Amino acid sequence: MNTAPQIRVMLVDDHPVVRAGYQRFLEQAGDMRVVAQAGNVDEAVGAFADCRPDVTVADLSMPGAGGLELIRRLLERSAQTRILVFTMHDNTMLVRRAFEVGACGFLSKSGAPEELLDAVRTVHAGQRYLGAGLTDPLGPAPGAPSPLDALTPREFEVFRLLARGASIAECARSLNLSAKTISNHQTFIKEKLGVATPAALVHLAIRHGVIAGDGG
16 A cells, blocks of 8 residues: 655646546546646635645646746745646747746646656656657757747746737736836837737747737
């Protein structure tokens, strides 16, 4: 009989049915227990404070602030937080940005189910995890550098929200910042990226795989 402590997991995804499926799958492994679930960043931060999970498994795309902002907020509460990004958005830019803000692992939802178990165990053990088929963001960058490399982590998250159609006020609420701060970020973002209109900003985000063609 296995008497080792179970890995306490929090699931963050805006689809309840998806979370329920992940919970069943993880708990069938025997060494994991889902202690909390959340559908957005604010819910996740509250649940984290209540249960202090060993590993947080989080999607990047959620209503309002996304997974990158969640990583930042959880790390503010505990520098030892271990966060595994589990998402359909798996281009190299997003992988790099996730690790930059403090993720311990990155896994694509298109991978084999068993990968999720391996990833949770690896991250729980304090090791970095990169899903099969993903380009290592810490390795040499292929081809020409992206203009998005010029953005700071905060600017990148504002950029993602604006590209998804969020207003200045919505960005401010999602990121707990003032509208003036968001407006200043928007100005710097446009200058750094050489774009003048919201449409041009959206096209740039789609071209670099930061958002899907439907704005997701």
